[in-house]
Amino acid sequence: MPENSSLENLLTETRSFPPSPEFAAQANAQAGMYDEARADRLAFWAKQANELLTWKTPFTQTLDWSDAPVARWFADGTLNAAYNAVDRHVEAGRGDRVAIHFEGEPGDTRTVTYADLQREVSRAANAIAALGVESGDRVVIYLPMLVESVVAMLACARLGAPHSVVFGGFSADALRSRIADAEAKLVITADGGYRRGAPSALKPAVDEALEPRDGEAPTTVEHVLVVKRTGQDTAWTEGRDIWWDDALESADVRHEPVWVEAEHPLYILHTSGTTGKPKGILHTTGGYLTQAAFTHKNVFDLKAETDVYWCTADIGWVTGHSYVVYGPLINGATQLIYEGTPDTPHRGRWWELVEKYKVSILYTAPTAIRTCMKWGEDIPAKFDLSSLRVLGSVGEPINPEAWMWYRRVIGGDKAPIVDTWWQTETGAIMISPLPGVTATKPGSAQVPLPGIVADVVDDEAHSVPNGGGGYLVLSEPWPSMLRGIWGDLERYKDTYWSRFPGIYFAGDGAKKDDDGDIWLLGRVDDVMNVSGHRLSTTEIESALVSHEIVAEAAVVGAADETTGQAVVAFVILRGEHADRAATEDGSTEVQTALRNHVAKEIGPIAKPRRILVVPELPKTRSGKIMRRLLRDVAENRTVGDATTLADSSVMDLISAGLAGPA
Numbered sequence: 001m002p003e004n005s006s007l008e009n010l011l012t013e014t015r016s017f018p019p020s021p022e023f024a025a026q027a028n029a030q031a032g033m034y035d036e037a038r039a040d041r042l043a044f045w046a047k048q049a050n051e052l053l054t055w056k057t058p059f060t061q062t063l064d065w066s067d068a069p070v071a072r073w074f075a076d077g078t079l080n081a082a083y084n085a086v087d088r089h090v091e092a093g094r095g096d097r098v099a100i101h102f103e104g105e106p107g108d109t110r111t112v113t114y115a116d117l118q119r120e121v122s123r124a125a126n127a128i129a130a131l132g133v134e135s136g137d138r139v140v141i142y143l144p145m146l147v148e149s150v151v152a153m154l155a156c157a158r159l160g161a162p163h164s165v166v167f168g169g170f171s172a173d174a175l176r177s178r179i180a181d182a183e184a185k186l187v188i189t190a191d192g193g194y195r196r197g198a199p200s201a202l203k204p205a206v207d208e209a210l211e212p213r214d215g216e217a218p219t220t221v222e223h224v225l226v227v228k229r230t231g232q233d234t235a236w237t238e239g240r241d242i243w244w245d246d247a248l249e250s251a252d253v254r255h256e257p258v259w260v261e262a263e264h265p266l267y268i269l270h271t272s273g274t275t276g277k278p279k280g281i282l283h284t285t286g287g288y289l290t291q292a293a294f295t296h297k298n299v300f301d302l303k304a305e306t307d308v309y310w311c312t313a314d315i316g317w318v319t320g321h322s323y324v325v326y327g328p329l330i331n332g333a334t335q336l337i338y339e340g341t342p343d344t345p346h347r348g349r350w351w352e353l354v355e356k357y358k359v360s361i362l363y364t365a366p367t368a369i370r371t372c373m374k375w376g377e378d379i380p381a382k383f384d385l386s387s388l389r390v391l392g393s394v395g396e397p398i399n400p401e402a403w404m405w406y407r408r409v410i411g412g413d414k415a416p417i418v419d420t421w422w423q424t425e426t427g428a429i430m431i432s433p434l435p436g437v438t439a440t441k442p443g444s445a446q447v448p449l450p451g452i453v454a455d456v457v458d459d460e461a462h463s464v465p466n467g468g469g470g471y472l473v474l475s476e477p478w479p480s481m482l483r484g485i486w487g488d489l490e491r492y493k494d495t496y497w498s499r500f501p502g503i504y505f506a507g508d509g510a511k512k513d514d515d516g517d518i519w520l521l522g523r524v525d526d527v528m529n530v531s532g533h534r535l536s537t538t539e540i541e542s543a544l545v546s547h548e549i550v551a552e553a554a555v556v557g558a559a560d561e562t563t564g565q566a567v568v569a570f571v572i573l574r575g576e577h578a579d580r581a582a583t584e585d586g587s588t589e590v591q592t593a594l595r596n597h598v599a600k601e602i603g604p605i606a607k608p609r610r611i612l613v614v615p616e617l618p619k620t621r622s623g624k625i626m627r628r629l630l631r632d633v634a635e636n637r638t639v640g641d642a643t644t645l646a647d648s649s650v651m652d653l654i655s656a657g658l659a660g661p662a
């Protein structure tokens with residue numbers, strides 16, 4: 001281990017997949033972009049902003065960093081996000097192009113062209129303005145995945161009214177606190193949406209969230225706009241609640257966008273809450289749109305005339321903001337939006353959709369890929385996936401074995417995979433291979449994009465040498481960076497800028513391999529200290545997942561008298577192995593096999609002290625493993641705040657199983 005490294009480097013991955021000459025020949029991304037951006041980073045971003053966006057007033061200033069860590073990009077330019085996403089495509093004669101293929105969970109479909117979108121967004125903007133919403137007012141959006149969700153976001157942007165989207169799966173309490181945090185004037189919701197084959201109500205959570213409570217300030221919400229999706233019975237507050245259709249029906253189809261300054265707030269969005277209380281991240285307009293468009297075009301190699309793009313993320317997450325709404329629409333893409341769950345009515349639904357719409361670019365999360373692996377590759381094998389030409393991954397480190405499966409089973413061994421590292425805070429992709437340029441490596445996000453400066457540093461902020469591990473940092477401001485935490489500048493400075501003065505601390509561990517490529521190693525909060533060795537979660541989990549009987553794994557450090565901390569692993573086994581492990585002999589066998597496997601793959605120091613076979617792992621609603629809850633279990637503590645958990649019964653299931661005979 002190199003002397004000044006602050007994280008152990010355990011796993012060596014030697015597989016590499018160079019781009020095919022055919023792909024490289026047609027790729028949007030070019031190797032020369034790195035040099036161009038290195039030569040003059042600000043000129044590079046100014047060029048992207050001018051080429052990818054239409055400005056009402058051109059900017060003359062690229063970056064103002066005088067008030068660091070709050071950046072101002074393209075500050076004297078003016079523009080409108082919705083105009084850029086919709087109107088200008090229609091004005092350029094592309095109004096007939098399909099913007100959205102919508103597929104509801106029950107199988108209903110809708111095709112929306114850019115011209116349709118322009119009419120809908122304009123009418124919605126007029127309707128929202130008629131309710132008294134003005135530039136700068138905040139609007140909370142609490143909707144399922146519908147065309148109206150995209151329309152609602154763009155209508156707000158058209159008015160200069162920042163939206164705060166709250167994931168439709170969140171509870172009334174989570175919604176209430178986000179409404180209060182934003183001091184929203186309007187809430188846009190639906191009667192319900194389709195989930196796992198049945199209508200699931202949404203409006204009752206809004207009613208509950210807006211109810212007066214003793215000792216709390218009265219809500220700032222004046223109106224609730226309600227999209228009719230399921231037609232289920234819906235309680236109604238006269239004077240406050242208005243049907244979306246009624247409001248839009250009488251609204252004019254023409255609307256003059258509100259031209260805003262580049263630094264005008266576009267939205268507030270709360271982080272996933274994997275590590276604790278969610279933070280209300282603030283994004284502004286010009287820089288954010290520039291980087292969302294640039295990355296969408298180059299990281300996914302988008303050809304707007306021919307590609308059918310599908311990002312499976314919900315609009316409740318940042319991925320849905322940058323890569324369902326803003327990036328693709330700014331670039332004039334044709335995309336698929338699917339309302340429901342991947343296993344309704346059957347486990348092949350996603351692949352059926354890929355076949356039906358001839359999806360050519362797919363962007364999803366490792367948790368979804370691991371779930372499909374668990375279900376078995378015979379399911380995707382039933383469908384024609386040959387239209388796929390680029391595959392993306394985001395949200396967590398992707399284990400090399402899951403990457404290989406994704407490439408082989410979904411990508412037909414030819415589609416390049418882009419493992420994209422970024423955060424709600426970064427607004428857009430920061431570290432990723434460029435398809436057609438980068439030789440990809442299973443499990444690594446590899447290289448900062450052109451115009452992005454990232455590094456891995458040790459405790460003293462020194463760059464670690466190749467082969468070393470430490471903290472991921474971003475050393476220079478970037479266009480789509482957050483402009484703060486809503487209403488809490490101190491927390492912003494404290495969370496991201498105090499660990500290493502002057503550089504952005506991402507909160508993730510990382511290492512550099514011998515080529516200098518970056519590998520994400522999981523949260524810094526989750527790093528374990530075993531006999532003085534600092535071990536990250538990702539590599540041990542990847543070693544476990546590379547054993548044929550393991551479907552998913554999560555490791556944590558639990559206090560240990562002799563070693564400081566000991567590695568404790570929670571594993572989900574594939575199919576029949578789970579039954580076998582439930583017997584006493586079987587359990588011992590599994591423990592021994594997996595401990596030996598980890599020792600062989602990455603070394604004895606990483607060998608789990610305990611391995612617990614569990615039926616499920618605790619995950620956030622965006623699909624990320626919440627290790628802090630497992631640490632509570634491993635250390636026999638009461639389980640901490642689990643409000644962002646997708647399924648709160650999972651922790652009971654895990655605790656009950658552990659108390660039992662297994």
Ligand code: ATP
Pocket residue numbers: 271272273274275276277278279317318393394395396397398419420421422423424425445506507508520522523622624
């Ligand atoms: P909170 O900040 O509230 O704990 P969160 O960090 O899960 O929540 P997001 O902004 O949705 O909220 O997630 C960003 C994080 O997801 C990154 O910091 C990183 O830990 C992880 N991540 C995202 N993409 C990747 C990737 N490609 N490889 C590894 N990790 C990733």
Ligand code: MG
Pocket residue numbers: 271423507
């Ligand atoms: Mg985070």
